[in-house]
Amino acid sequence: MCEKPKYYITTAIAYTSGKPHIGNTYEIVLADAIARYKRSQGYDVFFQTGTDEHGQKIEMKAEEANVTPKEFVDDVSAEIKRIWDLMDTSYDKFIRTTDKDHEKQVQKIFRKLYEQGDIYKGHYEGMYCTPCESFFTESQLADGKCPDCGREVQPAKEEAYFFKMSKYADKLIEHIHTHPEFIQPVSRKNEMMNNFLLPGLQDLCVSRTSFKWGIPVDFDAKHVVYVWLDALTNYITGIGYECDGESTEQFQKLWPADLHLIGKDIIRFHTIYWPIFLMALGLPLPKQVFGHPWLLQGDGKMSKSKGNVLYADELVDFFGVDAVRYFVLHEMPFENDGIISWELMVERMNSDLANTLGNLVNRTVSMTNKYFNGTVQDKGVSEEVDVDLKHVAEDAPKLVAAKMDELRVADAITEIFNLFKRCNKYIDETMPWVLAKDEAKKERLETVLWNLIQSISEGAKLLEPYMPSTSKKILEQLGNGKVTQKPEILFQRLDIEEVLKKVEELHPPVEEKEEKAIDIEAKPEITFEQFGAMQFQVGEIIACEAVKKSKKLLCSQVKIGSQVKQIVSGIKAYYTPEEMVGKKVMVLVNLKPAKLAGVLSEGMLLCAEDENGNLALMTPEKEMPAGAEIS
Structure with missing residues (x-):
């Protein structure tokens, strides 16, 4: 007997700074759907997920909570x-980066890379602010003092180990060119090539001394291994990689990974840093990295500070596990961000799940019991109307397979529901209740119900990776022509007003304070010609990262029409790099380029500022394309 082909799939490991919201949870459900589908296709699947548990943020949160990290x-x-x-995910391994075997291998990997010359000790140098634990160049200082806290600074150096990224850059570029499937979707590949690899890579800091909650560098005790060399290696340590060369049979079987499934905000780390680490270790690269889009609440990314966070367990209390799985999988486009809201969830619950699917199964079971005491056979009394239904049922597995091969999970689910919709149409076309009135049409009626049971069963089998519990319930009710005595209600219709009322009771609206008007000192008048000399356009932020040695600056890659400009902004206190990506912003395009903290800035993002100095990016009120002129 032939051995099953292996399929190794991973999610990004979740950062342990707090409870994951539904946007974080989407990734594990998506990976589970792919893993379950691959198992149904005969693959020997290994599905790994877990948690990323080190870093300064964790150390600080633990201190605030008065517990150890x-x-x-x-x-x-x-x-x-x-x-x-809770979300019924079928992972095989849940790794934690505090697992002793993982920590041991990370230390060995760090030492190996150091001894072979890929990691070297260097230092940050500049003016050091002790309270802020930060270095600044002379040009970054504000009146000779720390630009963040205003305190005195002293000349200092901080040791750090760096990885020689440029050593492997050309090899990685070649790999990406010769393996077009490596980075998906293609838009993510273009972003990595054009914005990071082709302009040239800087060496990467891989150790820190400013905090202790990390894996110690075993030959230099004051250093801890910095986040990405620790977190990324979980994909190999979790399956038995041994840096000394005695890796397990499981590792030999599973590596390279078939799919790293990650959020689009960490695509750079998985398609640049991780492949280069693997090259340095002499290991093959993963076959594919897929950067999925985000699930957004309303019109923005979920944020506790915005008060728009939805949690999986809360949604499950309202809708059930499979309904939530259906929603997050079906509502996410292949490349663009998806939207979640209570209203949309209720709409999908009522239309797709309760009506299209639930009512279909209910009617079929009920009619089979009413007209044939629960048991039917194919009597072969076929008519032309049966042909199309059978074609749709026969084609559905092939259509689903084609979508899943491209990781178009939402489209695969749509194909399955197209079959269910065709079954509903078939009921309308054949009108079993009319056939039942004519004894001479009894065998035709039995054939119709048989066709329905077979077609719905085919759809239910296909549904298993996405809605496993629902799939099982449908198949149990339909049997193989012998249905259950009483149909089980799969999904209850919900009243949107009642749902929103319960939601409001759970999350009372925050009382809004009366907005205070702000007057600022007027600047000298300008002429229309002076204003006309300034060029404002809509830009889309396609990548963003913090500027080293600065607590204020973010460096954004902003798409404006067909070009990309690099813009440095002092908004790090108000936005994370992850929040920036995907935003449409207003840009002063023709500002003379300047260097901020040693980084070239080619324009300016427009912001509003309140009386307390809080900043908010100016964004278009309606959807506008990147490059649209602002006048």
């Missing part, structure tokens, strides 16, 4: 695992 991550990791289990 390990106690803090133990609690959060357990909560993440609970959510993953």
Whole structure:
């Protein structure tokens, strides 16, 4: 007997800074759907997920909670695992970066890369602010003092180990060119090539001394391994990689990974840093990295500070596990961000799940019981109307397979529901209740119900990777021509007003304070010609990262028409790099380029500022293309 082909799939490991919201949870459900589908196709699947548990942010949160960092991550990791289990995900391994075997291998990997010359000790140098634990260049200082806190600074250096990224850059570029499937979707590949690889890579800091909650560098105790060399290596340590050369049979079987499934905000780390680390270790690269889009609440990314966070367990209480799985999988486009809201969830619950699917199964079971005491056979009394239904049922597996081969999961689900919709149409076309009135049409009626049961069963089998519990319930009700005595209600219709009322009781609206008008000192008048000399356009932020040695600056790659401009902005206190990506912003395009903290800036993002100095990016009120002129 032939051995099953292997399929190794991973998610990004979840950061243990807090409870994951539904946008974070989407990724594990998406990976589970792919893993379940591959198993149904005969693959020997290994599905790994887990938690990323080190770093300064964790250290600070633990201190705020008055617990040790390990106690803090133990609690959060357990909560993440609970959510993953709640969502009926079939992972094979849940790795934690505090696992002793992982920590041991990370130390060995760090030492190996150091000894072979890929990692070297260097330092940050500049004016050091002790309270802020930050270095600044002379040009970054404000009146000779720390630009963040205003305190005195002293000349200082901080040791750090760096990885020689440029050593492997050409090899990685060649790999990407010769393996077009490596980075998906293609838009992510173009972004990585044009914005990072082709302009040239800087060496990467891979150790820190400013905090202690990390894996110690075993030959230099004051350093801890910095995040990405620790977190990324979980994909190999979790399956038995041994840096000394005695890796397990499992590692030999599973590596390279067939798919790293990650959010689009960390695509750079997985398609540049991770492949280069693997090249340095002499290991093959993963076959594919897929950067999925985000699930957004309303008109923006979920944020606790915005008060628009939805959690999986809360949604499950309202809708059930499979309904939530259906929603997050079906509503996410292949490349663009998806939207989630209570209203949309209720709409899908009522139209797709309760009506199209639930009512279809209910009617079929009920009619089979009413007219044939629950048992039917194919009597072969066929008519032309049956042909199309059978074609749709026969084609559905091939159509689903074609979509899944491209990781177009939402489209695969649509193909399955097209079959269910065709079954509903078939009922309308054949009108079993009319056939039942004519004894001479009894065998035709039995054939119709048989065709329905077979077609719905085919759809239910295809539905298993996406809605496993629902798939099982449908197949149990339909049997193989012998249905259950009483149909089980799969999905209850919901009243949107009642749902929103319950939501408001759970999350009372925050009382809005009366907005205070702000007067600022007027600047000298300008002429229309002076204004006309300034060029304003809509830009789309396609990548963003923090500027080293600065607590204020973010460096954004902004698409404006057919070109990309690099713009440095002092908004790090108000936006994370992840929040910036995907935003449409207003840009002063023809500002003379200047260097900020040693980084070239080719324009200016427009912001509003309140009386307390809080900033907010100016964005178009309606959807506008990148490059649209602002006048």
